[in-house]
């Protein structure tokens with residue numbers, strides 16, 4: 001027992017002896033014979049009292065280094081910079097995994113040109129992004145529909161980039177690309193599960209994919225599995241709302257039915273989306289989106 005105590009005391013002695021504060025330019029010995037920082041004039045040393053029995057039979061007082069105020073501040077700053085670098089690296093990794101085309105990488109609400117015609121769309125999209133955690137919880141999606149060249153894809157990309165900046169995993173792709181990828185990676189289940197890892201899946205340009213049974217089957221599988229996972233989607237399409245709601249071809253009907261179970265249609269041309277049927281679940285969402 002005595003031996004152990006002696007070994008521990010020796011170890012403590014050598015730790016204390018080896019941990020002397022370093023004297024740098026401008027440092028000086030001040031009150032109590034302690035080392036002071038020449039820059040911030042606070043202590044770089046303090047006295048520690050080791051109770052009797054710890055370093056020897058008697059109480060022992062020793063000077064040990066401590067962190068002066070300016071060093072403390074510098075360490076805090078370094079830590080913050082390191083955290084910032086890590087955060088940026090994480091965002092970059094999530095961005096790299098987003099599959100987003102380079103032309104949409106810089107799409108941001110801050111650079112959105114808001115005019116009368118797109119004000120409502122801008123409000124809905126930015127509100128969707130700002131409330132994404134709620135949208136995710138409710139499995140609430142959007143489908144931007146309207147003619148070519150109205151900024152639907154840009155708007156969807158703004159939502160995606162807003163979330164990516166918040167380190168929320170988003171994938172933005174299209175069925176045209178998904179079908180190409182599925183040909184290269186025949187493991188459909190693995191590919192779809194990769195898509196479903198994203199908190200938000202943005203599917204650009206619905207309706208431009210091939211209309212073969214094979215292609216439409218894959219489109220349905222992606223959307224259906226997303227619904228089953230209860231994870232939201234944002235889609236864009238040049239199709240009109242009635243083209244989607246009144247379609248008779250069963251291959252399309254089951255795709256659109258699935259989409260409208262969770263996605264609020266937003267017309268991109270300025271008209272209200274309120275004109276669509278109220279018996280669907282749109283009303284609550286529409287009300288929420290139009291508030292404030």
Ligand SMILES: [Zn+2]
Pocket residue numbers: 037038039040041042068069070071
């Ligand atoms: Zn200092």
